[in-house]
Amino acid sequence: MLIHIYHCYVQAFIEKIVGFRWLIIILVIALTGFLGFQIQYLTINSDILSSLPDDDPDALLLKQIGEQFGGNNMGIVILETDDVFQTHVLKDIRTVTDTLEALEGITSVTSLTNMISIKGSDFGIEIGKLVDEYDLPESKEQLEALRKQVLSNDLYRGSVVSADGTATLIIFTLSTDADVRTVAGLVKQKTTHINLSEKVYYIGSPMLVTYISELMTSDLIRLIPIAFILIALILAVSFKTWRGVFLPLLTAVIAIVWAMGIMGLMGFQMSMISNNIPIILLAVGSAYTIHVLNRVNQVIHSDQRKAVIQATSYVIIPVILAAITTMIGFVSFIFGAYLDMIRDFGIFTALGTLFACLLSIFFIPSVLSMLRYHDGSKFMDRKRKSFLSHRLLAPLKDLLFRHPKYILTSWSLLILLSISGIFLIHRSVDIQDYFPKGDPTREAEKLMIEKFGGTKPVFVLFEGNMQDPDVLKVMNRCAEYMEQSPDITSTQSIADLIAAINGLITGEPGIPEEQYQIEQLWFLLEGNEMLNRFVSEDLDEGVIMSRFKSPDNESKKEFAAYMKRFIQENSNEKCTIRITGMPFVDITMDRSLINSQLGSLTIAIIFVIIVVGMILRSFPSGLYATFPIVAAIIILFGVMGFAGIPLNIGTVLVASVALGIGIDYSIHVISHFNHLFKATGNAPQALEETILISGKAIMINVFSVAGGFLVLIFSQMLPLQYFGLLIALSMAGSSQAALTLLPVVLILVHRKS
Amino acid sequence: MIQIKQVFALFLLSTSIILIPCTVQSQDAKALLKKMDDLMMAPKDRIATVEILLENKGGKEKAREAEMKQKGADKRLYRYTKPENQAGIATLSLPGGEMWLYLPAFGKPKKISLLAKSQAFTGTDFSYEDMDPKPYSERFDPKLINSTDKIWQLELTPSYEKSDYSKIVVDLDKTNYFPTKMEYFDNGGQKVKVADYNYIYSGKYWYAKTVTMKDLKKEHSTEITMKEVKFDQGLSDDDFTVESMIPADKRKTDK
CATH class of the missing domain: 3.30.70 (Alpha-Beta Plaits)
Structure with missing residues (x-):
């Protein structure tokens, strides 16, 4: 009775939505236009220093000293050769020095060819240049004298010229009001044009920040279309209809535009972490519409409007629940994160998820109700005979009912093995680990450590x-x-x-x-x-x-x-x-990686149990829902340990994101099962239908989400590569756990009862 | 034949039309620069109180004061009186680029051999190259590039090696031949410094009451103001000896 009343309420609500469909569609278009316009104000900030929190005294003091004494705006050009003390190398150093000095936005340049030398002599003090830039030493004796003078003085050795005389630094300072990216870009462009015979490297905050920004921009430009096409292909194969491809992607794109637009409007900046918000939202944001569409396709009704209302009313609760739990996963970063950029990432991915959820409840039914009648029976028929249902889900269901204990044992063994891998995980906060081997910035960092003390x-x-x-x-x-x-x-x-x-x-x-x-x-x-x-x-x-x-x-x-x-x-x-x-x-960041990881995971799991338990009105359901995802996270950490993937500022996000997304699968399974079980009282039948219907949406969702995230392995930054790979892995893990481990738990629970 | 003669005559005429103004212009420029030098170096000697005001990018100011004695162009003694903790410090410039520094806290003056003229002169925005006592007309090749009602504009190109400047553009007052403004361009052709001069007439000489030098890159400026200026006081070479840097009451003990 209660269920019926509740269902009537939900149906009336969806009817209202469909009744105001024009208003909703116009509002969505207007809001998308407005927020899309705001994206132009979104800027990239790849400076890790600015993301350090002010409540950490070490970080605050570092920022203050950097600003006051100018360390934050110092860039370095490194020239590496067999011997710095050669006339042609000195000429090159002089050319680079002159070139940089002429650039607007650079206030000072220090190099071997313009350094002041103050030394005592028999008659007093001699103030001169270390090297006469207008009359460079040419003879062997002159060059040897210079080598001796430079390498015997602590002011020069190891700070301007390496102790072995094979590398030299040209250090420049940017004016405080200079546009860092423009100046750094010019430094690179101008020095490249000189055609230097030495190997050239760039390092220092302005160069690093600019390099990371460039990588981020090129990642965005390259990866978003790839992820888009990949998800579209997966949806096309899964739904085999235009609307099945177009609507989930449309939802995700609008959610991205809204989230990024609000970022721009509120003056937030894109960081090297929030850079992947669009890809995450592309993958996550399409999921809710996939579930709505999947249900609409299954409802057999001659009236498209009524089919939409009926299907949406079935799916609205699991969709809301899935969105809330995903948001909990993202929001949990706010409490445990050390870096501001991780907190911002949490806030805006959560916001984007909320938008995707609202769009799938309000906008998608409005659009669907206006489309022509779609014969659900044909679709259902085709669906039931599809590869996924026929070859994968049906045999899986048989296996679950036949050997629940084997499946439980297999999962237990896998979890035990993974737990042993967790102890092998190492942490890394080193900037070198952001770039793949052979990357010029990584090489420059290595050279600085080897020859200039880091x-x-x-x-x-x-x-x-x-x-x-x-x-x-x-x-x-x-x-x-x-x-x-x-x-x-x-x-x-x-x-x-x-x-x-x-x-x-x-x-x-x-x-x-x-x-x-x-x-x-x-x-x-x-x-x-x-x-x-x-x-x-x-x-x-x-x-x-x-x-x-x-x-x-x-x-x-x-x-x-x-x-x-x-x-x-x-x-x-x-x-x-x-x-x-x-x-x-x-040291603090390293400690925070553990605290952040444990903190955000604990918060997320507790909230998920509470929220799922409350909405499904059953605490055990809340608890069962977490089994698959906890198993998937343990396996994730085990893989990280065995594969030697470090816990860093990118991978620290994986577990909570995985929890937020992966819990959706359990929610869909449990809510569908509860719904059918309450209606029929037949647990095996309820479970069978759950696996065949919700299982299908879950598989489609896993393929599209994991596909979207796997695109990140083409990123030029290692933390993002790992992030994509590990999320895809945990998606596979949590979906399989939701379709095998969770049903087995449900079978065993209901067998006993 | 007539035709050849006519063509030749025409050629001579046309080249002279092109070349004559160039020569005249060059002569004019040289003469103008010489007049500027003459005006700047007219007094035999001078004594003044010099106020030096340094202002950084943030608008923060630092003041210094020194007693200055100068004989001819190349003998100059500064004895600092402010700030208090640097009072008594003296610098002496002598012909041939010879320079001495006296720090009272350390007793004997030290000779400073200045091999890099781009160095800032005691923390100001003037470099030792800017303060070179040699006349401009001996150091630069001038070119007249502009003329208005009030000023001639000369472009000075260094005739010596190892200059930090590719050129200096000078605005020269048409009535009295003193500079009103100098713009300094680095070897990359970029304007790096600007000096504004405020000349006044006192007794029988024109002198720069204030000079403000702005470093455009560092956004730092130095204002030098001359006060209580006295000319032709009959200073002798003895006023410019190394020993003269040490205050009289300390000379004996130092010896």
């Missing part, structure tokens, strides 16, 4: 009077202490400069004893650009700059503990010492 910046911030000898002496000690770490090659600070200039004036390098002496030495540094990189305008803050070598997380933790000891022992009333840098952010 790229991960480390900053030690001293808050105190930068002209106080006691403060500068602590800075000097700190630099020496840091350099004892195997992962720190060299350090730079104002204390180094003051000590060096003092040496030139007095003949004894070191920090002078009196403040007024330092204040007068400062006169020689005024106007030097290096000063802005080392001390604040008011001289109340200064930094030691360095780079960390090892990508290994344990080394980072050891270094953090090592530096903590120094800071505790040396912070005093004259100066407060704080340390930050990418290694420290990496």
